[in-house]
Amino acid sequence: xYIKMAxxxxxQADNTSLSNNSHGSPGSNGHxxxxxxxxxxxxxxxxxxxxxxxxxxxxxxxxxxxKDLKPLFEEFGKIYELTVLKDRFTGMHKGCAFLxxxxxxxxxxxQSALHEQKTLPGMNRPIQVKPADSESRGEDRKLFVGMLxxxxxxxxxxxLFEAFGNIEECTILRGPDGNSKGCAFVKYSSHAEAxxxxxxxxxxxxxxxxxxxxxxKFADTDKxxxxxxxxxxxxxxxxxxxxxxxxxxxxxxxxxxxxxxxxIMASVAQGGYLNPMAAFAAAQMQQxxxxxxxxxxxxxxxxxxxxxTPPGITAxxxxxxxxxxxxxxxxxxxxxxxxxxxxxxxxxxxIHPYPAQSPTxxxxxxxxxxxxxxxxxxxxxxxxxxxxxxxPQPPPxxxxxxxxxxxxxxxxxxxxxxxxxxxxxxxxxxxxxxVISSKVFVxxxxxxxxxxxxVSFDNPASAQTAIQAMNGFQIGMKRLKVQLKRPKDAxxxx
DNA sequence: TTTGATT
Numbered sequence: 001x002y003i004k005m006a007x008x009x010x011x012q013a014d015n016t017s018l019s020n021n022s023h024g025s026p027g028s029n030g031h032x033x034x035x036x037x038x039x040x041x042x043x044x045x046x047x048x049x050x051x052x053x054x055x056x057x058x059x060x061x062x063x064x065x066x067k068d069l070k071p072l073f074e075e076f077g078k079i080y081e082l083t084v085l086k087d088r089f090t091g092m093h094k095g096c097a098f099l100x101x102x103x104x105x106x107x108x109x110x111q112s113a114l115h116e117q118k119t120l121p122g123m124n125r126p127i128q129v130k131p132a133d134s135e136s137r138g139e140d141r142k143l144f145v146g147m148l149x150x151x152x153x154x155x156x157x158x159x160l161f162e163a164f165g166n167i168e169e170c171t172i173l174r175g176p177d178g179n180s181k182g183c184a185f186v187k188y189s190s191h192a193e194a195x196x197x198x199x200x201x202x203x204x205x206x207x208x209x210x211x212x213x214x215x216x217k218f219a220d221t222d223k224x225x226x227x228x229x230x231x232x233x234x235x236x237x238x239x240x241x242x243x244x245x246x247x248x249x250x251x252x253x254x255x256x257x258x259x260x261x262x263x264i265m266a267s268v269a270q271g272g273y274l275n276p277m278a279a280f281a282a283a284q285m286q287q288x289x290x291x292x293x294x295x296x297x298x299x300x301x302x303x304x305x306x307x308x309t310p311p312g313i314t315a316x317x318x319x320x321x322x323x324x325x326x327x328x329x330x331x332x333x334x335x336x337x338x339x340x341x342x343x344x345x346x347x348x349x350x351i352h353p354y355p356a357q358s359p360t361x362x363x364x365x366x367x368x369x370x371x372x373x374x375x376x377x378x379x380x381x382x383x384x385x386x387x388x389x390x391x392p393q394p395p396p397x398x399x400x401x402x403x404x405x406x407x408x409x410x411x412x413x414x415x416x417x418x419x420x421x422x423x424x425x426x427x428x429x430x431x432x433x434x435v436i437s438s439k440v441f442v443x444x445x446x447x448x449x450x451x452x453x454x455v456s457f458d459n460p461a462s463a464q465t466a467i468q469a470m471n472g473f474q475i476g477m478k479r480l481k482v483q484l485k486r487p488k489d490a491x492x493x494x
Numbered sequence: 495t496t497t498g499a500t501t
Contacts, residue, residue: 146500173500183500211499220501228501404498412497439498454498486497 046102048080053107054135055099058128060084061120062093073099076113077106098132107131141168141194142187146215147444148172149207150180161186164200165193182210185219194218203445212444403437408460410485411467414452415478416440421449429455432469433462454485 060069066082073079080102085094101107115129145157158170169187172180188194202216220228404410416425426438440453457463463484471482 142501144501148500181500185501211497215500225501410498414496437498441498450495452496456498481496483496 046078046080048100048102049104051104052080052100052102053104054132055101055107055111055129056132057097057099058095059120059123059125060095060097060127061122062095063122064120065093066097069097069099073101073110076101076110078102096128099129140191140218141189142185142219143194143197144183144215144217144219145186146183146217147207147210147212148180148182148184148214149209150182151209152180152207154184157184157186160201161197164197165189183215206445211441211450215444403456404454404485405436405456405458405463406460407487408484409436409457409463411455411457411463412452412481412483412485413455413470414481415475416449416451416453416480417475417478418449418451420451420453422453425453425455428470429457429466432466433457433459 057069057073065084069084070079070082073082078101080100082097082099084097086092087094099107099110101110111129111131114127116126119126143161145161148157152172154170154172157172158167161167161170166189167186168189170184172184173182174180186194186197188197198216198218201214203213206213411429413425420428420440422438422440425440426435429435429438434457435455436458437456438453439455441450442448443450455466457466467482467484470480473480473482
């Protein structure tokens with residue numbers, strides 16, 4: 001093959017390669033890849049290895065097109081695709097190409113045989129044959145580092161990572177103001193080095209001022225980044241229903257919870273404690289519940305009452321959700337007719353060993369929950385079954401994302417019971433309005449709640465109501481602190 | 495014990 005390169009370099013072609021296929025031989029159509037794609041004959045459709053490598057070919061004369069190049073590279077194996085790069089607008093040959101062999105091995109052979117081994121006629125640099133940038137993406141050697149101290153500089157990060165390999169690139173992510181976002185990219189020369197750094201450093205230490213231990217992982221691929229963007233878009237466009245997440249996360253538990261929640265919200269809304277959105281949300285949840293009950297993703301749930309309900313399920317199971325469901329024995333709901341203050345019951349059910357007590361008798365939470373106790377049975381639309389038909393497709397499940405509401409709608413809650421997760425937190429604040437997100441902070445290392453979190457409403461009035469109701473609410477030995485989340489630019493007076 | 499992180 002070296003000989004062939006030599007002939008090529010002389011501007012000649014031997015008849016096993018270039019001349020064979022050049023110049024308007026029958027079937028060449030000007031943009032063909034030099035391949036026989038015969039739709040009628042599957043056996044000739046090339047298959048490529050899953051681990052095939054896309055090669056970049058550089059320094060090729062502009063008078064050589066696919067059919068000229070093909071024979072040159074066929075030496076090393078069957079070609080899957082060969083494309084000369086052309087200018088998008090002028091269509092001009094850019095002097096380079098992409099080449100994918102069917103087999104990975106062929107690419108490696110071609111690379112070692114050709115890369116910088118010969119200069120093609122008219123070129124003043126040797127031919128380039130190497131994996132295309134899109135192949136390695138650099139991503140398999142590039143790390144994302146999170147939970148850095150915001151004071152740490154590039155040099156600090158380098159020092160931390162240099163023991164594990166050669167660092168080609170190190171960048172701290174910074175906001176528009178130049179402040180570190182507490183994370184960085186570190187690019188090593190090789191995947192192995194990057195992996196070594198992950199093994200040694202991930203979770204290994206907690207930087208002063210960071211809220212949990214160091215995060216070291218491979219950076220997102222382009223695809224992941226795109227996905228992330230799309231998710232964010234979806235979130236911003238309000239296409240997302242916080243309930244959907246819980247279905248995904250907790251399955252049958254969440255489903256049951258949502259049904260109950262729908263009942264609460266419906267009845268509470270009727271009692272006039274919630275804004276009109278609540279009614280809407282309640283209806284939505286009922287729809288969601290109905291959807292899942294029609295066998296989409298939910299684990300089967302046997303109604304414990306109304307025993308005549310046939311499998312296949314059209315009747316709401318809400319009034320018959322068995323009590324001991326859920327996480328840590330937390331039912332998420334006060335018992336519905338035991339004469340106990342409902343708000344207390346929420347916390348008395350396995351969450352904490354102490355008697356709970358609300359701060360005031362006229363506590364809005366109790367009033368809200370009181371609505372539940374008035375709930376006297378299936379006030380469900382007879383159209384339960386029909387609702388699902390309005391949604392022939394399951395709604396898209398969009399994973400939970402952090403979501404702040406407008407200013408004044410976001411609460412910071414401290415002194416949460418250790419057992420509380422996002423769902424319980426949301427549960428606790430739903431009576432006050434439309435909760436668009438709830439987040440309990442979790443220590444990455446231990447997976448333990450840090451006993452604080454956020455709840456966001458879609459309007460400030462709900463947030464205020466929730467503060468009035470829940471700030472100082474006693475749970476066990478502790479009292480909840482519920483206050484507006486600090487705005488980002490607080491503590492920066494000027 | 496005190497503010498949702500990050501490509």
